[in-house]
Amino acid sequence: xxxxxxxxxxxxxxxxxxxxxxxxxxxxxxxxxxxxxxxxxxxxxxxxxxxxxxxxxxxxxxxxxxxxxxxxxxxxxxxxxxxxxxxxxxxxxxxxxxxxxxxxxxxxxxxxxxxxxxxxxxxxxxxxxxxxxxxxxxxxxxxxxxxxxxxxxxxxxxxxxxxxxxxxxxxxxxxxxxxxxxxxxxxxxxxxxxxxxxxxxxxxxxxxxxxxxxxxxxxxxxxxxxxxxxxxxxxxxxxxxxxxxxxxxxxxxxxxxxxxxxxxxxxxxxxxxxxxxxxxxxxxxxxxxxxxxxxxxxxxxxxxxx
Amino acid sequence: xxxxxxxxxxxxxxxxxxxxxxxxxxxxxxxxxxxxxxxxxxxxxxxxxxxxxxxxxxxxxxxxxxxxxxxxxxxxxxxxxxxxxxxxxxxxxxxxxxxxxxxxxxxxxxxxxxxxxxxxxxxxxxxxxxxxxxxxxxxxxxxxxxxxxxxxxxxxxxxxxxxxxxxxxxxxxxxxxxxxxxxxxxxxxxxxxxxxxxxxxxxxxxxxxxxxxxxxxxxxxxxxxxxxxxxxxxxxxxxxxxxxxxxxxxxxxxxxxxxxxxxxxxxxxxxxxxxxxxxxxxxxxxxxxxxxxxxxxxxxxxxxxx
Numbered sequence: 001x002x003x004x005x006x007x008x009x010x011x012x013x014x015x016x017x018x019x020x021x022x023x024x025x026x027x028x029x030x031x032x033x034x035x036x037x038x039x040x041x042x043x044x045x046x047x048x049x050x051x052x053x054x055x056x057x058x059x060x061x062x063x064x065x066x067x068x069x070x071x072x073x074x075x076x077x078x079x080x081x082x083x084x085x086x087x088x089x090x091x092x093x094x095x096x097x098x099x100x101x102x103x104x105x106x107x108x109x110x111x112x113x114x115x116x117x118x119x120x121x122x123x124x125x126x127x128x129x130x131x132x133x134x135x136x137x138x139x140x141x142x143x144x145x146x147x148x149x150x151x152x153x154x155x156x157x158x159x160x161x162x163x164x165x166x167x168x169x170x171x172x173x174x175x176x177x178x179x180x181x182x183x184x185x186x187x188x189x190x191x192x193x194x195x196x197x198x199x200x201x202x203x204x205x206x207x208x209x210x211x212x213x214x215x216x217x218x219x220x221x222x223x224x225x226x227x228x229x230x231x232x233x234x235x236x237x238x239x240x241x242x243x244x245x246x247x248x249x250x251x252x253x254x255x256x257x258x259x260x261x262x263x264x265x266x267x268x269x270x271x272x273x274x275x276x277x278x279x280x281x282x283x284x285x286x287x288x289x290x291x292x293x294x295x296x297x298x299x300x301x302x303x304x305x306x
Numbered sequence: 307x308x309x310x311x312x313x314x315x316x317x318x319x320x321x322x323x324x325x326x327x328x329x330x331x332x333x334x335x336x337x338x339x340x341x342x343x344x345x346x347x348x349x350x351x352x353x354x355x356x357x358x359x360x361x362x363x364x365x366x367x368x369x370x371x372x373x374x375x376x377x378x379x380x381x382x383x384x385x386x387x388x389x390x391x392x393x394x395x396x397x398x399x400x401x402x403x404x405x406x407x408x409x410x411x412x413x414x415x416x417x418x419x420x421x422x423x424x425x426x427x428x429x430x431x432x433x434x435x436x437x438x439x440x441x442x443x444x445x446x447x448x449x450x451x452x453x454x455x456x457x458x459x460x461x462x463x464x465x466x467x468x469x470x471x472x473x474x475x476x477x478x479x480x481x482x483x484x485x486x487x488x489x490x491x492x493x494x495x496x497x498x499x500x501x502x503x504x505x506x507x508x509x510x511x512x513x514x515x516x517x518x519x520x521x522x523x524x525x526x527x528x529x530x531x532x533x534x535x536x537x538x539x540x541x542x543x544x545x546x547x548x549x550x551x552x553x554x555x556x557x558x559x560x561x562x563x564x565x566x567x568x569x570x571x572x573x574x575x576x577x578x579x580x581x582x583x584x585x586x587x588x589x590x591x592x593x594x595x596x597x598x599x600x601x602x603x604x605x606x607x608x609x610x611x612x
Contacts, residue, residue: 039477039493040476040477040480040481040486040490040494041468041473041476041477043476043480044468044472044473044476045468048468091433092433095429095430095433098406098429100404100405100420100424100425100426100429101426101429114406118406119406120406120407120479121476121479122406123401123404123406123407123429124401124472124475124476124479126433127397127398127401127432127433127436127467127472128467128468128472128473130433130436130437131436131463131464131466131467131468131470131472132463132467132468134440134459134463135459135460135463135464135467137459138456138459138460138463145452146451146452146453146455146456147452149452149455149456149459150444150452150455150456153440153441153443153444153455153459154441154444157437157438157440157441157444158437158441160437161433161434161437161438161441162347162350162351162354162434162437162438164437166350166430166433166434166437167347167350167434169430170346170347170349170350170427170430171345171346171347173426173427173430174346174349175346180346184346187345188346
C-alpha cells in the first residue's frame, strides 16, 4: 500500500519474529488437536486441517497472545484461547467462500475447502471448527478458574454470532448493490471484521484478569485497528496483488458494494486508515515497551501488502 | 408404526401435556431472545425465527427438562439450557437441508430456510443459532455456578462437533452408496442422532449436580432411545406419511444408503426398536413416577407416526 519497505523488515520491528512464532505455535496446536481418525470421518478432519493449518497471518492470535502477555498470562494458555478465536475465523472463511456466499476458489493461495473436498464437507468442516472453538475455550488448560471460561465463551459467542461477525456478514449480503451511508458501512465493518479483532484483545484481557473498567484503552485500540484493517482490505481489494493475497481481488467494485473506498475515495480512505493507527497507538500510551508488538501490529495492518 | 392407538391419547399418558408445555415454553424463549432488529440484519433474525419457532416435537428439550426435574432443577433454568440444545438441533437441520447436503424443500411442513430466505442467509442463520446456543448456556440465568457453565459447554460442544453430530453427518455423507456393516451404521447413528439426544439427558444431570459416577443409568437410557429413535426414523422414511412428517420421505433408499432397515429388514428393525425401548425403561428402574414422562417418551419414540 505504500512505497515504504514493508514493516516486516527484521531490523526495525519486533513483528517478524512475533509473526513467525505465532504462525508456528498456532499450526502446532491445530495439528495436535486435529488428528485424522481412522474411520469415515477422515475427510472431515482433513478438510479442517486444510483450512486451519499452514496459512494466514494469524493477526487475531497475535493480538490475543500479545494482550495476554501484558498481564503475565502463561503463553500456552493464551495460545489455546488464540486457537479458539482462529478456529472461528477459519470457519467463517470456509463458509464465506462457499458458492452460495462469495464463491471463491482460492484462499491463502490454496484451493478453498469446497473446491478441495466438496461443498457438503466444507459446510461440516466449518461447523466443526465452530464447535471446536468453544470446546477448546473451556479446557482446563486455558484457565483453572471456571469464571474465566464462562467469560471467554460469552465474549466469543457474542462476537461471532448475529450481534457480531455473522450479523456483519448479513449486512454485507444486504449491501450488494445497496447504497449504505458511511455510518452504516462503519457499523457493518465493526461487526463483520471488528468484532473478532476486538474479542481477541478482550480475551487477552480476560485471561489477564484485567477488571472490566480497566479495559477501555485496549477496547479503543482494538476498535481503531479493526476499522483500519478493513479500510486496508478495501484498498488491497483495489490495488493489491492477487498472487501475494492468495485470493481473488476486485470483487467489491464488481459487486457494486458500498465500501469505505466507494464512499471516501482512495486518498481519504488511506488517510483515515493512518489516522486510526495513530489513534490506536495513542490508546496504548500507558504501556511501555511490552506493548511494542501491539504498536507495530497496528502499523503493519495498514502497511501490509496482503 | 403400529396398529395401537397413539401414546398421545390423553387418558393413558402424561406425555401430551408435557409435549404441549415444552413446545409452548421453547417457542416463548426463542421468541424472547430473537427480537428482529431494525437494521439490515433483519432477514437473518427472521430466518432464525422461521426455523426455530413453531415447529418440531422438541424431543431434546423434553428430555433435558424432564431429566433436570428428577433432581429438582428450576424449570426456567432447564428451559434455557434446553433452548441451547434445540438451537444446535435447528442449526443442524438448516445446514442439512441445504442443496449441497440433503437438498430438502420442506421441513416441519414449511419451506426450508434456504427456500424461504436464500442459501446465503440459511448458512448464516445456522451459524448464528450455533453461536446462540453457547451464548445461552453460559448465561447466569442457567446457573449461578460457573463450573456448571463450563461443564455444559464442554458437553454440548463435544456432542455437536466432529466427535459427535457433525462427525456422524460426515459418516452419513460417506455412506451414500457405501456398504457399511451394522457396527458402522450403529456408530454413525450414535454420533449423528445419538450424541445430541445423549447430551440432552446429560445436561439435565449436569444442571441437577448429579456426580459423574451416578449418571450411568441415565446415559444408558439415552443411548438406547437414541438408537431406537433412529430406527424409528428409518421405518418412517419407508412407511411414513409425508404430509404428517412435514418433509420428504423415502430418501435413504433412493440414495442407496446402508441403514438399520437395509441391514436388518423391516421386521427385525422394528423388533430391535421395541427391545431398545424396553431396555431403556429398565435403566430407569431406580426412579419412581417422577420418571414417568421419560418412560412414556421412550415408548413414544418408536410408536410415533411422524
